[in-house]
Structures are given as C-alpha cells and as structure tokens.
Amino acid sequence: MNQPSKPSQLSKLSPLSKPSPPSKPLNVRITNTGVYLNGRLLLPITADDSLTAIYRHLETDYPKFHKMDELSKSAFLGVELLKAHDPLLSTYNEDKVSLLFCNCSSCDSSDLKFEQSYAVNGSASPSHFVYTLPNIMMGEVAIRNKWYGEQQFLFQPAPDFTVIAENLVLLFNNGAEACIFAWVDIREKRDVFFVLLTPQHDIPSLASALEKLYITTHD
Amino acid sequence: MNRPVYIGAEYLCTPLGRGAKENFAQLLLGHSAVRPVANAGFNQETLHLGAFAQPCSFDELIGDAFANLDIDPELLTSPKTRVMLSTTKGDLTNGIEGAMQRAMESVQRHSRSFHPPLVFSNACITGVSVLNKAAEYIAAGLCEHVIVVGCDVLSPFVIYGFQSLFAIADGRCKPYDAHRSGINLGEACGAIVLSASRSIFAEPPLIHAGGSVTNDANHISGPSRTGEGLHRSITQILLKKNINLNKASYTCAHGTATRFNDDMESVAFTRSKLSEIPVNSLKAYFGHTLGAAGVIETAMAMQSLRQDIIPATLGYETPGTAEPLNVIRENLATQLEFVLKTASGFGGGNASLLLTRS
Numbered sequence: 001m002n003q004p005s006k007p008s009q010l011s012k013l014s015p016l017s018k019p020s021p022p023s024k025p026l027n028v029r030i031t032n033t034g035v036y037l038n039g040r041l042l043l044p045i046t047a048d049d050s051l052t053a054i055y056r057h058l059e060t061d062y063p064k065f066h067k068m069d070e071l072s073k074s075a076f077l078g079v080e081l082l083k084a085h086d087p088l089l090s091t092y093n094e095d096k097v098s099l100l101f102c103n104c105s106s107c108d109s110s111d112l113k114f115e116q117s118y119a120v121n122g123s124a125s126p127s128h129f130v131y132t133l134p135n136i137m138m139g140e141v142a143i144r145n146k147w148y149g150e151q152q153f154l155f156q157p158a159p160d161f162t163v164i165a166e167n168l169v170l171l172f173n174n175g176a177e178a179c180i181f182a183w184v185d186i187r188e189k190r191d192v193f194f195v196l197l198t199p200q201h202d203i204p205s206l207a208s209a210l211e212k213l214y215i216t217t218h219d
Numbered sequence: 220m221n222r223p224v225y226i227g228a229e230y231l232c233t234p235l236g237r238g239a240k241e242n243f244a245q246l247l248l249g250h251s252a253v254r255p256v257a258n259a260g261f262n263q264e265t266l267h268l269g270a271f272a273q274p275c276s277f278d279e280l281i282g283d284a285f286a287n288l289d290i291d292p293e294l295l296t297s298p299k300t301r302v303m304l305s306t307t308k309g310d311l312t313n314g315i316e317g318a319m320q321r322a323m324e325s326v327q328r329h330s331r332s333f334h335p336p337l338v339f340s341n342a343c344i345t346g347v348s349v350l351n352k353a354a355e356y357i358a359a360g361l362c363e364h365v366i367v368v369g370c371d372v373l374s375p376f377v378i379y380g381f382q383s384l385f386a387i388a389d390g391r392c393k394p395y396d397a398h399r400s401g402i403n404l405g406e407a408c409g410a411i412v413l414s415a416s417r418s419i420f421a422e423p424p425l426i427h428a429g430g431s432v433t434n435d436a437n438h439i440s441g442p443s444r445t446g447e448g449l450h451r452s453i454t455q456i457l458l459k460k461n462i463n464l465n466k467a468s469y470t471c472a473h474g475t476a477t478r479f480n481d482d483m484e485s486v487a488f489t490r491s492k493l494s495e496i497p498v499n500s501l502k503a504y505f506g507h508t509l510g511a512a513g514v515i516e517t518a519m520a521m522q523s524l525r526q527d528i529i530p531a532t533l534g535y536e537t538p539g540t541a542e543p544l545n546v547i548r549e550n551l552a553t554q555l556e557f558v559l560k561t562a563s564g565f566g567g568g569n570a571s572l573l574l575t576r577s
Binding site (some may be wrong): 094095103104106108111112114115118123124125126130132133134135136138139140142143145146147148149150151152153154155156157160163166167169170173174182 | 261307308309315316317319320321328335337338339340341342348352353356359361373376379382383384406431432433434436437438439447449451455537553565566567568
C-alpha cells in the first residue's frame with residue numbers, strides 16, 4: 001500500500017480502516033475468486049496465479065515471497081492485507097504480537113511436493129523439505145515483520161471457535177498487544193481467513209463473534 | 220498464573236524402554252537408543268537412528284502411553300480434562316496425506332477423552348510449547364487437568380529431508396562437542412499430566428513454574444546467530460517469575476549437535492547469564508524425536524529433579540561452542556531446586572519452561 005490513493009479507495013469499502021470498533025475485528029478472507037475485507041469484495045481474482053495477483057496489488061517488494069510455498073504465501077498476504085488496513089498493526093511491541101494459525105490439512109500440499117522430489121524425481125529437495133511443517137508460515141510472517149512473539153499452530157478437522165477463542169484468550173493472558181488468528185487451508189480449495197484482535201475486543205464473546213465472521217464472510 | 224500447576228505422572232515409551240524411571244536409569248548407565256540402521260538413508264546408506272528394534276506405529280505408541288499412564292482412568296474421560304498432542308508429522312502409517320487427522324483420531328480413541336484432543340504442531344519446540352499451553356489452560360481455569368502426549372515416528376520422509384539439509388551425523392551425535400557433525404533422528408512417545416490438584420498423582424508431583432514461547436524472526440530453517448528468540452524466551456520466564464537461577468539449577472537444553480544449533484544456544488545461554496549453571500543435552504540417548512522430544516526430555520528433567528541427579532551429556536568430550544558452557548560430562552549428583560527445559564526449532568520457534576518442587 002505505497003500509493004496514497006489506494007487506502008482512501010479502500011476506506012470507502014471499509015468503515016473499519018479507522019481504529020476498529022471493539023465488536024467487529026478487522027478481517028480478511030482470500031478465496032479462489034477474490035479478496036474480501038470485512039466481508040466486502042476488495043479484489044476479484046482468477047484461479048490462475050491468483051496469489052501473485054494479490055501480491056502485485058499490494059505493491060509490496062519482498063522477493064522472498066516468490067520462494068515460499070502456497071501456505072506461506074497465503075499467510076504472508078493475509079498479514080500484509082491486515083497491515084494495509086490497520087496501520088496500528090505495525091506499531092505494536094515486537095515481543096507482543098502473537099499468532100494462532102489453524103487448518104485441517106497441515107502442510108499436506110508441500111509434503112506431497114517433497115515426497116515427489118525423492119520418490120519420483122530422484123532427489124530429496126531441501127527447498128521443499130523446509131516447508132513441510134505447518135508452523136513455517138508463521139515463521140515467514142515473523143521474519144517479514146520482525147515479530148518475536150508467541151506462535152501456535154493448531155490442527156483442527158474444522159474450525160472449532162470455542163477452542164480458538166480459548167487459545168486467543170491465553171495469548172492475551174501472556175501479554176499480547178495484538179493477536180492474529182488465521183485459518184489457512186489450501187488443500188481442497190483456498191480457505192484463508194485472517195482476523196486481527198486486540199485486548200479491547202470482547203474476549204468472552206469471541207467464540208461466537210469469530211464464528212459469525214467466518215460464516216458471514218464464507219462464500 | 221493464579222494457581223499452582225502440578226506436573227507429574229510422566230511416562231515414556233522409547234527404544235530404551237517403557238516408563239520414566241526405567242528410561243532415566245538407562246541414561247544414568249550411559250545406554251543409548253541410537254544405533255546403526257542399515258539401508259536407512261536415501262542412497263541405502265547406514266544411518267545412526269534412535270529406532271525401535273521392532274517397528275512401532277504411531278497408533279501403537281499412543282495406545283501404549285494411555286494404557287500405562289499412572290492416573291485414575293476416570294480422569295481421562297472427565298469433562299474437566301483436556302488431552303493435547305504434540306507432533307510434527309502425525310501418523311504416517313498410511314502416507315503423508317491426512318496424517319494429522321489420523322494422529323488426532325488415534326489420540327481420541329486411546330484416551331477416550333470427553334473433549335476432542337488439541338493437536339499442536341510447532342516443529343521441534345512443540346513438546347515444550349504444549350506443556351506450557353497445558354499449564355496456561357489450568358492456570359486460567361479453562362480446565363482442571365491436561366494430559367500432554369508427544370509422539371513422532373521415524374519415516375523415510377523425515378530422514379531424507381534431514382539428509383537433504385546435510386544435517387545428519389556420521390555416527391552417534393555429539394552435542395556441544397567440537398567434533399559434532401549433526402543430528403541423529405529418533406522416535407518415541409511420552410506423556411505427562413498437569414493438574415490444578417496435587418491429589419490426583421500417585422507419586423508427589425512437581426510444579427510447572429512458568430513457560431514462554433517466542434520466535435527468532437530470523438530464518439525458517441536456521442537458528443538466530445544471536446540466540447534472539449531463546450534469550451527472549453528464557454528472560455521472559457525469569458523476569459515474570461522474578462527468579463534468579465542459582466547453583467541449585469540445571470538447564471536441560473535442546474542440544475541437537477548441529478553446529479548452528481549448539482552455537483546459538485551457547486550464545487543465548489550466555490546472554491541470559493546461564494553459562495555457569497550445569498547444562499546437558501539428551502539427544503545422544505534418544506536421538507532427536509521431534510514432536511516427542513520436548514515431552515520425553517521434560518520427563519527426564521522431572522526425574523532429575525526427583526532424584527537430584529543430572530545425566531551426563533552423552534557424546535560430549537571436547538568443548539566446542541561459540542560461547543563456553545558448563546556442559547555436564549559425567550552424571551552429576553547435586554541438589555536441584557529448578558530445572559529449565561528449552562527447545563528451539565524450524566520456523567524460528569523457541570520455548571522454555573521451568574520446573575520446581577512442590
């Protein structure tokens with residue numbers, strides 16, 4: 001978001017680009033067809049090379065992006081989109097931004113690529129192997145943003161927002177000034193959902209609030 | 220943390236045997252699970268692995284852990300109990316796809332837990348980070364008891380991967396040693412119970428006195444040269460608890476025996492003013508058991524605290540880290556008040572936890 005014109009365009013779409021009111025946290029969804037900000041279409045995309053299209057839209061210069069696997073690319077873009085629409089996210093204490101990322105297929109896609117490298121192509125590929133852990137995408141986000149805070153990857157067959165909210169509460173108990181919850185799944189279809197939370201949000205009602213956000217922004 | 224979190228009933232199933240006491244006795248005898256395994260490598264080379272004599276499936280190991288856990292079986296099925304799994308790859312028996320789902324189902328089936336198990340996967344720090352999460356669940360009153368189980372099994376997938384990174388040792392690994400050449404992979408399962416109540420434990424429990432999880436924000440597959448995340452993690456625990464680790468303390472470190480990891484730890488421990496207190500690595504006994512490592516090594520650290528003895532760092536002879544450390548060469552009988560357990564791993568993660576007597 002280097003161009004000054006874009007944030008103002010976005011602010012028309014999003015009433016939340018000012019400091020978020022506590023009830024509705026800033027959220028981003030990336031599907032096979034588009035990027036949605038707080039449930040509203042921000043950028044239509046096509047299935048081909050769609051993550052690169054979002055990267056270009058963000059006008060970000062981060063060459064490492066192109067080396068990442070698809071999970072990490074999705075995680076990177078989700079966080080960049082949150083930052084573009086809440087500048088406060090870049091201002092928190094570097095030890096106090098915590099991440100809780102979840103999905104229902106771990107890093108299966110990258111696992112299969114690495115497996116193919118040795119089983120079919122005859123040579124185990126280190127560049128594929130390093131992405132065969134589901135927490136790596138959070139490491140990429142940490143490196144990009146110099147965030148030293150806690151990171152947790154939780155596998156769930158489907159989003160269990162009660163458990164997700166419990167874990168977010170614990171991250172805030174540990175002193176987080178901001179938490180990013182993300183559901184990042186790419187196995188069958190792209191299901192990427194990012195939410196930015198601060199202690200000002202209504203933590204006890206977090207589970208139902210997150211579930212509502214997830215369902216209402218789901219296509 | 221408003222109420223004390225008790226920790227006990229540690230159990231392990233490793234190639235060295237079943238049970239925490241039994242495994243600890245093996246460490247004190249200097250016995251190792253690491254042995255040459257023919258044709259284990261990508262080019263059919265022999266590799267040193269901490270492998271079971273008879274291949275063991277993920278599901279068998281999980282079944283063994285829950286069958287032998289020394290707690291009231293009613294506790295397992297209670298709504299007040301949570302079960303948490305630490306694993307990096309899950310149950311690979313039927314291939315890579317869906318391995319986490321199968322792992323979760325295995326734990327659910329064997330634990331018969333009321334709530335679905337929570338499955339965490341944070342690379343090599345998962346065991347320690349899950350023990351911390353369990354303590355936080357209890358301290359926050361979200362539940363009364365947590366069973367933490369850590370498990371990973373050897374697979375060509377993981378072996379070939381570490382080979383591709385040139386991270387595998389020529390023989391048995393040599394943590395912190397000048398001639399170290401990399402890691403041994405291993406497989407194991409461990410279980411530990413945490414609770415708000417001390418009365419559920421047959422043997423008096425210890426206390427989980429604090430934990431922290433951080434990130435290096437530096438590199439996805441290499442540790443920070445400045446030990447940034449590990450230093451921050453240790454400092455956060457000691458500051459929050461206002462604890463000064465003194466002579467009655469010991470650090471059960473990660474010590475994978477790669478040049479980068481061990482140097483990083485030496486820098487982080489020195490920055491955290493811990494270079495004087497005894498430190499060991501258990502990797503030459505078990506190999507690196509990935510998602511199980513934090514759980515089985517914490518179980519051994521608990522035995523150290525119970526028995527006031529620190530096992531030698533098997534494989535260590537010649538100091539060889541960037542900063543000098545007080546690496547334990549021979550088994551050391553010494554009164555212990557605190558044990559610090561640390562772990563560092565891929566993705567830049569670092570985790571620490573502090574144990575003390577109750």
